[in-house]
Amino acid sequence: MISKLFIFITGPISFSFTSITKHPVELVLNPYSWTKLANIIFLDAPAGTGFSYSTTTDGYNTSDTIHAKRASEFLQRWLLTHPKFLANPLYISGDSYSGKIVPIIVQEITNGIEAGIGPSLNLEGYIIGNPVTNRKAELNSQIEYAHRMALISTRMFESTKRNCKGDYVDVDPNNELCLINLQAFEECISRLEVSHILAPACAPGIDDDNFLSFPFPEQLCRVERQRYSEVWANDINVPKALNIREGTKAEWARCNSSIPYIKDVRSSVDYHRNLMQKSLRAFVYSGDHDLKVPHISTEAWIESLSLPIVDDWKPWFSNNQVAGYRVGYSNGEYHLTYATIKGGGHTGPEFNPRESFDMIERWLEHSPL
């Protein structure tokens, strides 16, 4: 299994982005790997992503709910065949789009435990970072976020809000004023790296389907960095070293968009609302410089749960610096911590590895951030 988390974000290896030849891509150890804090199963899911595969065509037909059900089944079966891990505290974790799936997986596992099905998992909680939750709400929050971050002017913000009536996604094609506003907004943000508004943006023409030759320029944009994974994973020695079953995968693709996928869960807030009745620890973090899933939409759905605050908004520290802010909520046996990563982007550990490591270490230890 080689998920994006494994190589880029929270896993033990990363790339030496200074290597100037394409083969071999040089690997470096990630000093802030979360594998130092826990045993981690990195899962390529749904089937078809990364090195994962299905033996039937139907296995590739998937959706949010099927994806979650299969991930939960995978975990149960894996623990049945590795029973020595059964008693370990179990956390389900994911960033970005996985943020939508994780609460559904947790719900599946909880249902299974309550129904007494399969092995009894020691589920303690879940962790999601810059999580997709309700894509429409997140896209709508981008306008407010852009204003807060001075990417659009106050005049533009007020005008856009007024003309589009707060809905920037399902726009009436006859609403010309709103369309003009949205075009101006687009011009303001189109040349930014949406994952971190201060990170170098890729030059026009550099996109997922446009494979550049090595070496890359000194200051790599995000897509250029991610390309290393494709070069590495498609090296014939790598699948061998990772014990990938031969003949199952012709080519490893970073974002395999050829898989038929149905987004059948509009919002995962109801899953959180259900889970907050259980005995669980939840951790939600958000890099505050992410325009893709702005922290304000994440804060909005958390607030909509109306959980009582037990530990009010305060800074948390890493390396003796303010690394972000955190707030604690409780509802009986359900505890939710929300933390921002100051200066962080989409997928916190990618942009702030040290801070994210400290953050997750303390939370796993039940220490205050």
Place this chain on the structure above:
Amino acid sequence: MISKLFIFITGPISFSFTSITKHPVELVLNPYSWTKLANIIFLDAPAGTGFSYSTTTDGYNTSDTIHAKRASEFLQRWLLTHPKFLANPLYISGDSYSGKIVPIIVQEITNGIEAGIGPSLNLEGYIIGNPVTNRKAELNSQIEYAHRMALISTRMFESTKRNCKGDYVDVDPNNELCLINLQAFEECISRLEVSHILAPACAPGIDDDNFLSFPFPEQLCRVERQRYSEVWANDINVPKALNIREGTKAEWARCNSSIPYIKDVRSSVDYHRNLMQKSLRAFVYSGDHDLKVPHISTEAWIESLSLPIVDDWKPWFSNNQVAGYRVGYSNGEYHLTYATIKGGGHTGPEFNPRESFDMIERWLEHSPL
């Protein structure tokens, strides 16, 4: 004359912050010195700051208006004795607190020109960066800015606004709810570097009066970096090399707070309002990560001038990246450009030298940013 601008910000020299011994402090050339774009007079003002001095005690008694009047007199006299520069286009420029003084100086010069007094200066305009304009308005805007940048929560922001009724400076000491809110705000921001919320903050105890020994740690905070100027300027060879008159200055101090100074101009907005009736080019820039003089207060007073927009808010570029946003206003022969520096701090060129250089070069050339 050795102003902060000269050594840190827009001038030809800077320090090698990696030098590990105190003496001598190593100098490096600033590749983005604004001296490549114009002849610049760096002025230590009012008398008593930097290497400047007065031969009378009364010369040190100063205020916003006296400060501006004397700076304008200095300039007139200097140009009289250096007449070959008289015909050059003249711009008055300043960052931070100078932003309050610059429009008063420009007013003084304009008055002189209109009254036909002294040499006829070829005044073309003025440039101010993260300018102090109305300190109360700026301090008040810090709460909104902190909310926009996710330093305080939406709950805290709403509660503080409600309880303090939007005034966070002149607070009724009996208004306990407001005081509690402001204390929470203070806790959220007190460990930040106010000049740039993402820059390393100084450890507690490192302040202007607390001289640390060299070498400094790897990642220097702003005060630590600024210390180099004190070590350098107090080296006996430096005043000699700079032709400082001997015996005029016992010690060079970076922020000489011993000068009696009266802030007799509450707001310089009225000066801008007057100047916008003249034939002048004005340039206002603001680093958008500055909590000291948040861009939102600068934008608010510019908007209050009700100047017609002639060039709407759009990104500007440096090094093929969005370097910020700019908007152009005109009122007859008065033209004002406002620009943000994305990811910039208080004193733009200190945090974003390359972008600031490109920005000011284009503006001086009458090119679009």
